[in-house]
Amino acid sequence: MFSRSRRDFGNNLPPHSTSAAALLTLVRNMLVCDVDDTLRLTLGARAKWWKHGGHVRQAPTRWGNVDLSFKIRGDVAEWRWSPVPVWTTLALPPGLEAVDGSGMPRSTELRYPPGASRARIRVRATT
Secondary structure (H helix, E strand, O other): OOEOOOOEOOOOOOOHHHHHHHHHHHHHHHHEEOOOOOEEEOOOOOHHHHHHOEEEEEEEEOOEEEEEEEEEEOOEEEEEEOOOOOOEEEEOOOOEEEEOOOOOEOOOEEEEOOOOOEEEEEEEEOO
8 A cells, every 4th residue: 555645655565576476477477478378369469559560588488498580561470479388379469460362361379380480471450
């Protein structure tokens, strides 16, 4: 509890390390999630993170440490990650969908087989 009048916590100090650990875990799981038998990447990456490009180094997973980078330029979304021995699901940025060569929509999530390590997909805004 924070006191407005004294502008401090008094004797009720917050558990800073617990809050920091929870925040770090949340952000990590937004980008690299390994709760089941599939590696899931960029599930909760914000649009700004995509615009400027994001990366994670040495994120611990059930299949070893994973590096991840992702970005969007124009109408192309791109991911690079450390290969793992399980399927990988990639989530597109909010408000975008993948399109095939003819411009037909494909999906907002893409699956890649074990051992894959990069993806480059044409995207467009969802209508």
